[in-house]
Amino acid sequence: MARRALPARPGPGPVRPDRPDTPPPVIRIRRLTKSYGHGDATVHALRGPDDPATGGPLGVDLDIEQGDFVAVMGSSGSGKSTLMNILGCLDVPTGGRYLLDGIDVGHLDEGQLALVRNRKIGFVFQSFNLVPRTTALAQVELPLAYAGVRAAERRRRALAALSLVGLAERSGHRPNELSGGQQQRVAVARALVTAPAMLLADEPTGNLDSRSTEEVLGLIDGLNATGRTVVLITHEDEVARHAKRVLRLVDGMIVSDLRQAPVDGPPPALHRAGVPA
Amino acid sequence: MILWQTLRFAAGGLVANKVRSALTMLGVLIGVASVILLLAVGNGSSVAVKESITSLGTNSLTVTSGSSFGGARSASSAKKLTVADAKALATEADPHAVRSVAPVVTAAGTALNGDISYSPGSIVGTYPAYFETANQKVEHGEYFTQDDVLASRKVAVLGATTAKQLFATADPVGRQIVVGGTPFTVVGVLRAKGGTGFTDPDDVLVAPLPTVQNAFTGFGSVNQIMVQAASADSTAQAQSEITRILLGTHAIADPTKADFRISSQTSLLSARESTTKTFTVLLGAVAAISLLVGGIGITNIMLVTVTERTREIGIRKALGAPRGVILGQFLTEATLLSVVGAGLGVLAGIAGSHFRIVGIEPVVIPESVLGAFGIAVAIGLFFGSYPANRAASLRPIDALRHE
Structure with missing residues (x-):
């Protein structure tokens, strides 16, 4: 497997409040549109405001700072999943530019996109999406294996990630031997094991009971507190309360952008719990 | 690292569907075994003909009088x-x-x-x-x-x-x-x-x-x-x-x-030998078809596997699996199926050739063993490459959405 290098970028270390110049945003999208179908049947999943001159969609603009914790809210069909898929390089936009960590994703070929997904993005899905019949340890090792990390190093890092989510003693269990909450924690461990620039979570608590929800959100809060950028999609206000910034999408347009806490601080949930920054 | 990992994934994929994998291998097994066995039967009969040539004296010629069969002997001119x-x-x-x-x-x-x-x-x-x-x-x-x-x-x-x-x-x-x-x-x-x-x-x-x-x-x-x-x-x-x-x-x-005829045992029997050769080729062709059918069985099973595991492919792609790794995994699975099936087929063919079949003692042709094995593996690779390619070229978002 040929390994291709991506353009260099500053390390993902914790954001210091005293930093004089603001780092480049992890995500910068400009006039991003996504439509399905052709002609009259065209559906604009992402459209942004209408262009006053032509009446056509202008596209969505969005910047997400490093270390931010953004919740994207909206009803089903509002385009939030489309946004998430494009942010995760799983889908390609119809129009507009998407810069992830300073790299224009639109110019990458399939192999480079695989590399971007592997190195820069950690996914947490609503339906866990663990590989069937594979032990928790092997699940977490998987992204490292695709990155070409050596077996011993892979094992060490995977075990470290599993103990971070409190599942070190369950490393030999298969998905069908784990509860939903445990499965999602394995998924979180898998998402963070490559130390990605951004954690993308698509309704991570949608299939979980309230206790598991708290556990998983607590993990995500913790990750954000150590400087990891988090983009989380949800339709529950309870979950959105954990974010520093809440975006609301309606019909493919960002209708509100509310900041609940500063970027350079702990996530609001930890702040409320009195954990020092 | 990647090679070993791919092999492990492939073996795991096959073990997960034991009955299906076993039946697919059976198809290849029968194909390979029948190629080896039928060619051995054909070869056995031609060996038997050769033996009867030697028993009659390979280099003997018989001169008889008469210009043709029938009346020549009584004709006064001869x-x-x-x-x-x-x-x-x-x-x-x-x-x-x-x-x-x-x-x-x-x-x-x-x-x-x-x-x-x-x-x-x-x-x-x-x-x-x-x-x-x-x-x-x-x-x-x-x-x-x-x-x-x-x-x-x-x-x-x-x-x-x-x-x-x-x-x-x-x-x-x-x-x-x-x-x-x-x-x-x-x-x-x-x-x-x-x-x-x-x-x-x-x-x-x-x-x-x-x-x-x-x-x-x-x-x-x-x-x-x-x-x-x-x-x-x-x-x-x-x-x-x-x-x-x-x-x-x-x-x-x-x-x-x-007014005389010269006939050689060899010429008579080489005609018989060429008949058995035709026979062998015919048997080989029938066997080759069953080998081909076994190969199509591999394609079918791999296509089912790819469809069934589309979501898993999506997950792997989301985790950054490059195209080559997915391609390699499914190709390895197809190859494993054909290698194991062909290996068992070789054993079955060689075991079967120890028995008399319709009065003929089969004689295994070593080239047929190697050839059948090689062709079976090549067929596995060839027929496996289509489903594997399909798996590898799935778009991650489509694969993930697949239910």
């Missing part, structure tokens, strides 16, 4: 073969082409051993060279000699069947029998050749030529002249030598009007 012709062949032929010449007369008669009476299939009068030319070996006792021929002694060598009929289990050597009123001393018994056709080659009585001519046929023509070529390769050369000399002795200018 000159009969004589002992003089045989002598001409023995003295004039190139010794590099012709090793020995034996004129043969055949007669019918009844042999008596005391009060046991038996009529051998044929009573042959000839020279000692006959034994080697016709590949007749004495098992017990000895051949009659050139001296016996010159002295026209009344000695006889019995074929195995004749000996058994006349003497049962007793030793015939040295005993007296009476054939057509003439007493003969038995000097040897031929080794049994076993029947390969309608006539039993062991049902004979062989005696010196002048003795038989004196007692039965008279000193006229001979029935045939058996010529032994110097080697199996020189039969063609021997044949042209015989034609040249006999055209001379019979004073015929036009070779197309020859």
Whole structure:
């Protein structure tokens, strides 16, 4: 497997409040549109405001700072999943530019996109999406294996990630031997094991009971507190309360952008719990 | 690292669907085993033909009179073969082409051993060279000699069947029998050749030529002249030598009007051998088709597997699996299926070739084992590459959404 290098970028270390110049945003999208179908049947999943001159969609603009914790809210069909898929390089936009960590994703070929997904993005899905019949340890090792990390190093890092989510003693269990909450924690461990620039979570608590929800959100809060950028999609206000910034999408347009806490601080949930920054 | 990992993933994928994998392998197994076995059966029958050629004497040629089958012998224009012709062949032929010449007369008669009476299939009068030319070996006792021929002694060598009929289990050597009123001393018994056709080659009585001519046929023509070529390769050369000399002795200018025929065992049997070759090719073709069907089975199963595991492919792609890794995983699975199936097929084919099949002892062709195995693996790769390619080119978002 040929390994291709991506353009260099500053390390993902914790954001210091005293930093004089603001780092480049992890995500910068400009006039991003996504439509399905052709002609009259065209559906604009992402459209942004209408262009006053032509009446056509202008596209969505969005910047997400490093270390931010953004919740994207909206009803089903509002385009939030489309946004998430494009942010995760799983889908390609119809129009507009998407810069992830300073790299224009639109110019990458399939192999480079695989590399971007592997190195820069950690996914947490609503339906866990663990590989069937594979032990928790092997699940977490998987992204490292695709990155070409050596077996011993892979094992060490995977075990470290599993103990971070409190599942070190369950490393030999298969998905069908784990509860939903445990499965999602394995998924979180898998998402963070490559130390990605951004954690993308698509309704991570949608299939979980309230206790598991708290556990998983607590993990995500913790990750954000150590400087990891988090983009989380949800339709529950309870979950959105954990974010520093809440975006609301309606019909493919960002209708509100509310900041609940500063970027350079702990996530609001930890702040409320009195954990020092 | 990646190779080992891919192999582990592939093996895991196969083990997850044991019954399905086993049935797919069975398809390849049957294909490979039938290729090996059917080619072995075809080869076995051609080996059997070759053995019967050697038992008849590979380099023997038989000269008979007559220009064609049927009436030629009775036609007055056709000159009969004589002992003089045989002598001409023995003295004039190139010794590099012709090793020995034996004129043969055949007669019918009844042999008596005391009060046991038996009529051998044929009573042959000839020279000692006959034994080697016709590949007749004495098992017990000895051949009659050139001296016996010159002295026209009344000695006889019995074929195995004749000996058994006349003497049962007793030793015939040295005993007296009476054939057509003439007493003969038995000097040897031929080794049994076993029947390969309608006539039993062991049902004979062989005696010196002048003795038989004196007692039965008279000193006229001979029935045939058996010529032994110097080697199996020189039969063609021997044949042209015989034609040249006999055209001379019979004073015929036009070779197309020859009044004698030369037939070689080899030419008769090579025709039979080419028939068995056609047979082998036909069997091989049938087997190859079953191998192909096994390959299509692999495609089918891999397509099902890819469809079934589309979501898993999506997950892997979301985690950053490059196209090559996904392609490699499914190709490895298909190859594993075909390698294991073909390996088992080789074992089954070789095991099956230890049994007699429709009266033929199968003889495994080593190349067919390697070939069938190689082709099966290649088929696995070829037919596996389509589903694997389909898996690898799935868009991650489509794969993830697949239910």
